[in-house]
Amino acid sequence: MPEQGSVAVLIPCYNEAVTIGKVVDDFRRVLPEATVYVYDNNSSDGTGEIAREHGAVVRCERRQGKGNVVRQMMRDIDADYYLMVDGDDTYPAEAAPELLAPLVADEADMVVGDRLSNGTYGEENDRAFHGFGNDLVRVLIKWIYGFEFSDVMTGYRAYNAVFAKTMPVLSPGFEIETELSIHAVDKRWRIAEVPIDYRDRPEGSESKLDTFSDGCKVLLMILSLFKDYRPLALFSWVSLLFCVLGLVAGVPVIAEFLATGLVPKLPSALLAVALVFIGILSFTCGLILDTVVKGTRKQYELQVTEAYREHGRR
Known part of the structure; x- marks a missing residue:
């Protein structure tokens, strides 16, 4: 836990009743002084109620899509450091102090939880096209912007208050990770990457990501930002x-x-x-x-x- 500054754990959620209770408990245990925020994005399975029972601050975002949720989170919440994580229990809470450390040391403005370098994503994830899409986006960003991410599509990130309050979120959905990455590179923010262990969703939990339709949206987002930035x-x-x-x-x-x-x-x-x-x-x-x-x-x-x-x- 950082000795200086407040920490907000941001968890955007849509129908994560199977996992949200454990995710909130894990982050409250690892970061006891942090405030855990769960933004319920029109869930129909009681995700918000479960999160509230486990001690999270629960708010609702009616505009559907992860990008819309993240935009509202950055507008609503004031903290010195932000830790954003998915509510599907695929990212370990134990890695949170490592992600926050470069921010506290003022060595980075955004820290990316890298699932790929240690091979755990390849071992745990059984959706082949997800890995291919991640690699394609990484290659495009390196070709266009000259910066090579180890993992560009990860949902586990940390950033400081200045980055959060000056980040113009434009994407409505799962393109948000790509937008955050490209914005950080284009605006020359300091970026650090921390290898993390990845685990696949537990039984009964289903991914909301559509490989092909959301993949096309990500590629269109890259093209749009290329037009806007360069x-x-x-x-x-x-x-x-x-x-x-x-x-x-x-x-x-x-x-x-x-x-x-x-x-x-x-x-x-x-x-x-x-x-x-x-x-x-x-x-x-x-x-x-x-x-x-x-x-x-x-x-x-x-x-x-x-x-x-x-x-x-x-």
Whole structure:
């Protein structure tokens, strides 16, 4: 337990009656001075009542989706350190002090509970596409942002008050983990990773994650954040694609003109000009949006400075 600062344990829940009692008990035992918050997201199995009986502070969030729950948690709760964990009893409470330690030592702003490095996720998880999706997202983030997470989709994280109060949560659902990760990398927050043991859900507990539909949402979220955070890079690739297509369509026309002085393939010539024009226009859009993003970054840095005055170390 940190010797300085208050800790809030955040548990977003939807129909976790089988496990929520044990999860609350475990975190109250490991972090006795922390406040455990359970946000019930329209559960129909009595999750909220069970959590309250075990000593958690229970609140309701009517907007369905994990992202909506996390957004409201960050708005409602004031603490020096936040520990976010799923209510399915797949993450060990005993690892909580290790996740909080880099924050207390002021060595990190967000700490990620890494399930993959020690191999426990591969041993316990029997859903093959979940591991593949995690690896795909990790590769995309490394390719786009140059930072390699060991585990990007983990639901076990800790972060400090300044990170929490300046994090603009946009995603409504399970994309929230990806959004947190990309935001931390893009805004150059200090990131630490702590290997943790993972255990699969106990019998009777069912995952709410749909591998394919939620996986598509995650990929779309990555593309959307790429557009928002690095528009010049995105539109440069789009520009290059259209210019190459324009050259493919235009080179034969130019070669024939040089040989005969005629342009018999007028439609091809017009197509080539249009494609190159679209490419130049895309690059111009990228330059304009990049200027806007840089201005937004400056405003964000000022907001972070103000947040440090209000929520920083006391």
